[in-house]
Amino acid sequence: MDAMIFSLLSQLNPSQSSLFATILWSIWKRMNLKLWQQKTETNSQVVARATTLLDEWKAAQCIRREGGAPRAVNQPEPIRQETIRWQKPARGRYKCNIDASFSSSLNRVGLGMCIRDDAGEYVLARIDWFYPLCDVVIGEAVGLHTALQ
Incomplete structure (x- = not known):
């Protein structure tokens, strides 16, 4: 899909x-x-x-x-x-775009990650979420950590 x-x-x-x-x-x-x-x-x-x-x-x-x-x-x-x-990564490299969303009503943080190759082609994507709501900097850092895993 x-x-x-x-x-x-x-x-x-x-x-x-x-x-x-x-x-x-x-x-x-x-x-x-x-x-x-x-x-x-x-x-x-x-x-x-x-x-x-x-x-x-x-x-x-x-x-x-x-x-x-x-x-x-x-x-x-x-x-x-x-x-x-969006710009493609250097030859032989991958690029991972990460974003976090913050819902105070649900007390959680949503994460979205997308990896593309040096041709700009889709490689892998992932969504995730975690509790509790946190600071934006922390949420983005957790997104990076999750992508690296």
């Missing part, structure tokens, strides 16, 4: 792949809401959450790069926006 998702992502343009990945995350979020809080969401709510999250992330990236004040989500992005792209 992972290989199929990464194969599809490699065929999409950056905008499409960002939306696709964010929708996958939103589907995962919907499953957790159903499992842990017995909340049911429609497909349109899942897509709306994904697009809102992606729009907010893009706005935050503009602010970070430009050092400017926050903009409204529906305000057009500046023309000077640069695209930040």
Whole structure:
């Protein structure tokens, strides 16, 4: 399944792949809401959450790069926006991207890891979580430790 998702992502343009990945995350979020809080969401709510999250992330990236004040989500992005792209590791090496998410309501930390080779091809991915909630620096360090294992 992972290989199929990464194969599809490699065929999409950056905008499409960002939306696709964010929708996958939103589907995962919907499953957790159903499992842990017995909340049911429609497909349109899942897509709306994904697009809102992606729009907010893009706005935050503009602010970070430009050092400017926050903009409204529906305000057009500046023309000077640069695209930040994932870069392949050096020949013969692997690259592991790690991220942690923090849920105060569930008192836990979620981890996501993805390893790619020097051609940028998917090698391995893993998700994990642990209790209790911790500091961001600790969560990221645990993510690195988990990836190394």
